Every structure is written in structure tokens, then in C-alpha cells.
Amino acid sequence: MSTGTVFMPPRHYLNDGYGIRSWLLTRDHKRIALLYLAAVTLFFFVGGAFAVLIRLELATPAGDFVSDETYNKLFTMHGVMMVFFFLIPSIPATLGNFLVPIMIGAKDLALPKLNLASWYIYILGGLFTLYALIAGGVDTGWTFYTPFSTVSSTTNVIPTALGIFITGFSSILTGLNFIVTIHRMRAPGMTWFRMPLFLWSMYATSLIMVLGTPVLAITILLVAVERLFHFGFFDPRLGGDPVLFQHLFWFYSHPAVYIMVLPSMGVVSELVAAFCRKQVFGYGFVAFASVAIAVLGFLVWGHHMFVAGQSVYSALIFSALSFLVAIPSAVKVFNWTATMYRGSVSWQTPMLYAIGFIGLFTIGGLTGLFLASVGLDVHVTDTYFIIAHFHYIMVGGTLMGYLGGLHYWWPKISGRLYNEFLAKLSAGIIFLGFNLTFFPQFILGYLGMPRRYHAYPPEFQVLNVLSSAGASILGVGYLIPMLYLMWSLRYGKLAGSNPWGAVGLEWTTTSPPPTENFAESPVVTWDAYDYQTTVTVES
């Protein structure tokens, strides 16, 4: 495989204009991706700091480290920050923004100004939420269940809700931009079935963002109106129905789980292909599995409410539909595994993350079967079993995929290589720390420890101490990449256009790419991941 001479291109998107204005007013999707990267990283560490405090409190059974009121605010803000300001925008707004146009051979997204606007909307929403935090926090849980959130809580529900409401629009606009771009901007020859699987998953994600987010916006508005003007939507004393809120909330928030995990699945498809140098096994099945997950994801919201007082029959229907989601998810896992068969498997850092993703997502997915099964869900819902399950999906899944993708495309984004030893080390630390943090929580959940408990019976302590110990290891694992990635920006070895020997349009242009992405517009004549024929066609 020819690697060519490694050089830093004289002109690229990072040196095309200097100064704060060239960034804050940019329309370049790659620069906007970096603006998002900075912002989501900030929110990730804010959310992470809350997690640290939560785990410190839970190291002892008594509620002795912070007050109950503070503890409730900590887990609420942890959830709000991580879900709405990190997990949902993480991959689409950073890697998606950077890669969607390049992967289809386009110069930019279809609507570059809208793209910048969506970043500003995101920041505005984030500032509102940060204001709510500084002004005293909010204690409703990230789920804002009524009537607690509308009549009982005395904290900053409205500013937080407004922050989430505003941020939702950035999600909608990003989704819209991706859909239009993928439909209209593909390079000549880039047919739908030649697209890398990352694009299929971004497309499926965008559909959910556009269709689901407005429902969340409406729901939040109803909460605010009931809280401010005492309209009876959810409070039974005003003639409302508290369970109606849960239906509306989960109608968005369950699909939102797929907004979080589908992009990560897309990244993993890219990583497995690139580090096995092989076409993804069952390309069509993996592509349609993304779409199937997006569609089915809209039909399973009721599985969050098996004990909430819905009828026995609706519980059974939601249970059956939830099991259906397991199938496309399983299909993906089997296809990734099969891709490794007779591949040329590299053990470089991004592949370690991909393997970590598959392992953790498998456990997260399989424990989802426990929860879809109504008779068993009754016992484990609202316990630490749920906490463990969704952290396996969102942290074990989404975050592993995000970090894997960030390491894979970092040389493209920055033009430089990071320290491979430190990167492998931190991938290992994250994997171990993650499992130590969250595996004991499955056992705690089946034992019956409820979630959102500030103090707990003493017999649960040993498992909680293990979990807190794991969290401290995990925290270290997340800090190391911050350091070596920053360091690589200045001191890293030059990457060259294709450091991994991977195929895909993004590896045919320079690292970092020029502002217009390609020196001349590409024409595509090959399938995605065609390692047999395209390898020698490198320019």
C-alpha cells in the first residue's frame, strides 16, 4: 500500500483565516465541527464532574457527603448535561459535521449558514441551562416527571427546560441539513448503496432528530405553561393526567436513545472496515438495520411505563415491539464480527475502541431483553439495573464509538498523529474502569437498590464502593486523551493524507483537508470499503 510522502499541505481549512472572527463567523462545516467539539467536550466534563460527586456520595450508605437536596440536583444536572448537551450532539455535530460532506465528495453541507446557526442555538440553550445551574440548579431528574416538575419542585425548572427547548432546535436544524445534503450533494457516482455506512446511520439519526425533537419541544412547553399559569395538562388536581406527560416525554426520549447510539454504530462500521481492510459484511443488512432501528424506535416508548399504570394489553404490545428492536441490533453485531473473519485485523487504537464498543453494546443490548420482558421489568425498572443498562448503551456504546471515531479521524482533522502508546493505554483504562463502574450496578439493581437514592441500606455498600472505585479509574481514562490529543496538535508527527491505509473519500484528500475539501471534485466508481480494487487507485 503506497503511503506517499507525508507532508503538511501549505493551504488547509485550519490556516484559511486566523483570528476569532474567522472561527465564530465561519461557514466551513469542518470549523463548525471543531466549534461543536470544543463545546460538547466542555459539557462532557461538566456532566462528568457531577458524576464524580454522585459516586463520592454513594461510597457510603448514609447521605453524608452532600445534602439530599444537592444530591438530587447533582443527578439531575448530570443527566441533563450528558443527554441533551453531550450524547445527542456528540457524534452528529462533531464527526458528522466534519465527515458528511467529505464522505459524499461535497464541498460543504447544503445549508452552511444554517449549520452555523445551529451551533449558536446550541450554545444559547447551553447557556440557559448553565444559568439554571449557577442560579441554584434543578432537582426534577432529567425526565421532568409531572406533577413533581409542575407543582412540587421549587428549583429552576423553567430555565433548564427552556435551555433544552432551545437546544432542540439545533438538533432539528442539523438533522435537516444532513438529510438535504445526503439527498442533494452526493458526488457523481456516489449512489446510495456506495455510501459508507456512517452516512446511512447519520441519515437515520437525522430522521429521528427532525421527527422526534418537536414532540419534546411541545412537551416542555406544556410543562412550562402548567407551571407558570396552572393550566391542567398533567396535574390531576387541575383535571390533567400525569401519565400523559410520560407518554409525550418518552415518545421523544426513547427515539433519542437511538439518536445517541445509531451514529456510534455508524462509526463502528467505519472502524471495523478500516482496521480489517475489508468490506463490512452484509452491507445492505447493516444499512437497513439502521433505518429499521430508527423506525421501530418510535414505537416502543411505552416500555418505560410498564409500572406506571398503563393497561396490561398496551404493556404487552410495547413489550413485543421492544423485542423487535433487538433484532436489527443483533444483526449489526453479528455482521461486525463476521467482518473480522479473514480480515487484516490491525490492533491500532480506533480498533480497540470498536472492539470495546461491540463488547459493551452486546451486554447493554442483551440486558435490554431483561427490560423488554414485562414480568421481569417490573422488578428491575427504576433500580440500578436500569442505570447499568443504559450506561452500557450510552457510555459503553455511544462514548466508545465517539472516542474511537475521534481517534480514527483525528489525523484527518488535525493533520497530526497522537501518541499511540498513551492512546492504547487509555482505551484499556476506560474499558476496565467502565466495567468496574457499571457491572456491579446490575447486581445492585436486581437486589432492589432504587435509582436516585441519596442514602441506601448498608448491605449495598460493597458493590457501591466497587462502582465508585471504577468511576475514578474511568475518570482518569477520559482525562488522558484530552492531554495527548491537545499535545499532538502542536507536537504530533505529521499524518499525511492516509495514515491508516484506509479507503473512503476522506482519505483521498490532504490532512487537514482544504476548505473546499477536495482539490478537484471526486467521481466515484467503486463501492464503499472496496479494498480489493481501490487500494491501488490512491492519488
Add this chain to the structure above:
Amino acid sequence: MDEADADMWKGTPLFPDSASTMAGRVDALYFFLIVVSAFFSVLIAGLIVFYAVKYRRRSPDSVGASFHGGMALELTWTVIPFFITIVIFVWGASVFFAMSRPPDETLNIYVVGKQWMWKFQHLDGQREINELHVPVGRPVKLIMTSEDVIHDVFVPAFRVKADVLPGRYTNIWFQPTKPGRYHLFCAEYCGTRHSGMVGEVVVMDPSEYQTWLSGGAPEGSLASAGARLFQDLACNTCHRPDAQGRGPVLEGLFGKTATLQSGETITVDEAYVRESILNPSARVTAGFQPIMPTFQGLVTEEQLLELVEYVKSLQSLPPVQTR
């Protein structure tokens, strides 16, 4: 704290107590799912490690084999998980059915949740806070409501849980199999002292339970308290047993089917009685005027339960026309 510290060394359980007839059924499904999960986790992890070693990149230029699909394999790993999920679905559904269908004869206990305590009312009149005494071996049904926000009754040793909602009645049932004291948790986040909204279910031998029951209920049974309230609120001026009142006769009404003005028929249950007290004009029985005033704000949730229990107790009179 001394006691808590001592408890800490009693060891760490890895599995909860099993103290109800439902526990074994839920655990069986749990173990089956653990076996299924372990099988697939080991399979996937094993294959990944095996392939990662066997097909590791040996020279920097090597590429993978040209081998990228197979309909037979795709169908296999679509169909097999599909059938496994059907088995789990049917199993889980049958357990859930058993959970949601209480036996005909149950010992009924009323539960009112409020920030941040549990109040229990036995039919004989005993009242308890954060502690619930029940006899071993008898099916118990909890009829539950909340005074403020959503709470949730969760007894891990019984494997039962259900949300407790303001403005309506929900219920769960269980049949304890082992005397002892078991955790009772509020499992739906309900505000500042959510983790303090805990208590214990005390399962007793039937004889001990009888002793405990006779320990006293100064105010008499729940229904008799309801009867007094019925007088005090002057309900009896309209709801008269002789069918001469302006409201429907309540004797023998509970559990029957009533026809509404809309022509719709409903079963008179706890929820309907409750609604008819708080929001009388919502569903008026056919043949009556919507003239009853609301008692919203005039009666507490606990008083409502007394009234409901009183209406239930009016079964024994000779049958009367309910329409």
C-alpha cells in the same frame, strides 16, 4: 449509626431474598435470560478475540479477503434471535399476567403515599406509617393512591412494584411465603427526601398477625369511619336506601354495572366511586340530574378511602334496582 456499621460486615448479598409466590417465577425468567446473555456474550467476545488474533495484520500492506456477505448467514442470525425473543416475550408476558391478576379473595389494604411517607390503612381500622404488617400465606392486595406527586411501592423480596399516582387508584398484589422484615422502597423519584421514603413490610405467622390485629383500632373499622363521614358530610340526605333520594341508591351498587347518561356502561369500582365524589358531573348515572356538588378539597385521600370502603360495605342489604 452503630447498628448500620455492624450490619455492614454481615456480608454483601448478591441476590435478593425470595419471599413471595411471584419471586420464584421472576427469578426463573431472570436466570434464563442470564444464560441466553452469557451464551451470546461469550460467543461474540470469543469470536472477536479469536479473529483479532488469528487474522491479525502481518504486513502493513495486507488487505482482507474479498468476502462480504452471505444470505444464509444473515437469515440465520435474524431468525434465531427472533425466535429467542418470542420465547422471552411469551414468558415475560405470562409472568406479568399473573402479577396483574389478583386472586378473587384477597386481604385488601389501602395505601396513601405522600412526600415523604407511606400510610397504610387496614380494613379493621389499624393505621400504620412506613411499616406494613401482613400475614404469611395469604394473598394481599394493596389499593394505592398519592396525595401529591407520583410515588412507587417496591418490595424487592416480593418482586413487585407499581407506581402510586395522584388522582387514581392503582394496585398490586403479592402472597408472602416467608415471615420476616423486608425493605419497602419508594421507587419513583418524588423530591427532596425520596430516599427517606422507605419502610418495611413485616410478614408474620397468621396467629401472630391475629394478635397484632387485635392490638387495637381505636376508631373502629375503615367502613365504620366511612359511615360516620357519610353522615357528617350529609351524603345520606340524597343517597338514601329507600330509593326516594335525589341520588342513586348505593346499597348493593359496588361491583355492579351502571348505565351512564351517555348510554355507556361502566363497572362501579373504587376509581368510579372516587371520581363521583370529587368530580360528580363527569359520569352521571342515567336517570339522575348532575346536581351533586364536588367534594374536591373537602375530603382527604384517606377519608376518600373510608368512604369508598363504606360504599363497598353496603353490599349486604337486599338487592335493589340500581338504575
